[in-house]
Amino acid sequence: xxxxxxxxxxxxxxxxxxxxxxxxxxxxxxxxxxxxxxxxxxxxxxxxxxxxxxxxxxxxxxxxxxxxxxxxxxxxxxxxxxxxxxxxxxxxxxxxxxxxxxxxxxxxxxxxxxxxxxxxxxxxxxxxxxxxxxxxxxxxxxxxxxxxxxxxxxxxxxxxxxxxxxxxxxxxxxxxxxxxxxxxxxxxxxxxxxxxxxxxxxxxxxxxxxxxxxxxxxxxxxxxxxxxxxxxxxxxxxxxxxxxxxxxxxxxxxxxxxxxxxxxxxxxxxxxxxxxxxxxxxxxxxxxxxxxxxxxxxxxxxxxxxxxxxxxxxxxxxxxxxxxxxxxxxxxxxxxxxxxxxxxxxxxxxxxxxxxxxxxxxxxxxxxxxxxxxxxxxxxxxxxxxxxxxxxxxxxxxxxxxxx
Numbered sequence: 001x002x003x004x005x006x007x008x009x010x011x012x013x014x015x016x017x018x019x020x021x022x023x024x025x026x027x028x029x030x031x032x033x034x035x036x037x038x039x040x041x042x043x044x045x046x047x048x049x050x051x052x053x054x055x056x057x058x059x060x061x062x063x064x065x066x067x068x069x070x071x072x073x074x075x076x077x078x079x080x081x082x083x084x085x086x087x088x089x090x091x092x093x094x095x096x097x098x099x100x101x102x103x104x105x106x107x108x109x110x111x112x113x114x115x116x117x118x119x120x121x122x123x124x125x126x127x128x129x130x131x132x133x134x135x136x137x138x139x140x141x142x143x144x145x146x147x148x149x150x151x152x153x154x155x156x157x158x159x160x161x162x163x164x165x166x167x168x169x170x171x172x173x174x175x176x177x178x179x180x181x182x183x184x185x186x187x188x189x190x191x192x193x194x195x196x197x198x199x200x201x202x203x204x205x206x207x208x209x210x211x212x213x214x215x216x217x218x219x220x221x222x223x224x225x226x227x228x229x230x231x232x233x234x235x236x237x238x239x240x241x242x243x244x245x246x247x248x249x250x251x252x253x254x255x256x257x258x259x260x261x262x263x264x265x266x267x268x269x270x271x272x273x274x275x276x277x278x279x280x281x282x283x284x285x286x287x288x289x290x291x292x293x294x295x296x297x298x299x300x301x302x303x304x305x306x307x308x309x310x311x312x313x314x315x316x317x318x319x320x321x322x323x324x325x326x327x328x329x330x331x332x333x334x335x336x337x338x339x340x341x342x343x344x345x346x347x348x349x350x351x352x353x354x355x356x357x358x359x360x361x362x363x364x365x366x367x368x369x370x371x372x373x374x375x376x377x378x379x380x381x382x383x384x385x386x387x388x389x390x391x392x393x394x395x396x397x398x399x400x401x402x403x404x
Contacts (some may be wrong), residue, residue, distance in 0.1 A: 058073045135306075139206075192306015242323075
């Protein structure tokens with residue numbers, strides 16, 4: 001009995017030790033602490049609140065100091081009270097439709113940070129570069145880099161907008177969405193393939209290749225667009241899909257981000273291809289001797305990275321129903337920061353998709369903190385650069401300690 005009990009108690013402890021020692025658990029803790037700080041120190045703001053008054057219910061308003069309290073009593077005897085900083089506005093019942101629900105309107109104080117609308121906006125903003133950060137993490141695991149990611153994002157969105165406009169305003173939601181996804185991901189994949197193939201074929205470091213293609217792709221964007229913003233004519237792309245409303249918010253970009261995180265985590269940790277990526281990043285020479293097609297895997301990873309940049313561009317295009325020629329400017333810094341903060345090692349061999357998404361969320365929370373705390377937005381780039389430096393230093397320190 002004793003060995004059995006010992007085994008049962010050791011297993012949970014071992015599981016908890018792995019959980020709390022993981023890179024992602026530390027990121028989650030940092031995100032929670034930052035969210036708590038923004039909730040406490042971010043202050044509050046006034047927001048309009050609507051309270052439904054069902055048919056047959058009675059509504060009474062009373063003043064309590066600086067607040068106005070609305071009490072709603074339904075026909076079954078249930079009662080609810082709601083506070084407003086201003087007097088409640090209750091519409092009169094419609095004699096023609098006495099069974100209609102009335103909506104009383106008041107003003108309430110809510111947290112500037114911890115409210116449903118702001119949280120969804122932040123995850124939506126994070127989704128654009130979080131999707132790209134998953135692909136960038138795979139590239140960094142290979143000990144590579146892609147500085148053209150922001151330019152690919154802009155080019156894919158621009159060409160996608162032009163393709164969707166060719167369908168016409170009368171096209172349905174399914175053809176419109178499928179066309180946008182196919183064109184954006186196709187353009188992104190072609191750009192990523194060009195980066196990977198050039199780096200492998202020419203035996204030039206991807207930093208140099210992607211630095212050059214960053215300027216080339218951005219130049220193509222300016223040439224095609226004439227330095228103008230291109231709007232999307234079919235409203236179905238925005239209204240019926242990417243900006244589909246649910247519960248008063250627009251959750252589609254966030255859901256896509258979570259789906260990509262799950263897919264990336266599965267591919268990197270549960271497939272032969274994912275193990276090959278880690279093997280090449282850990283020791284490329286050993287991977288060659290093991291029979292892995294290093295060049296083929298590298299080209300595939302850069303192609304996937306480009307496709308994810310195209311997908312992010314499609315999300316941006318569908319959400320805003322337009323493509324700007326300067327879209328994605330500076331995104332390479334945010335994407336690399338998200339991947340590195342998420343645990344990807346610039347020396348290769350280490351990183352995770354879920355860590356990349358958590359890093360993107362943390363980067364976006366930092367941007368939101370500057371807004372909420374009324375700090376000059378010009379500090380954003382300073383903070384991002386400092387975050388990359390700190391993450392790399394901590395990664396190297398962790399590596400040295402593990403070696404010892």
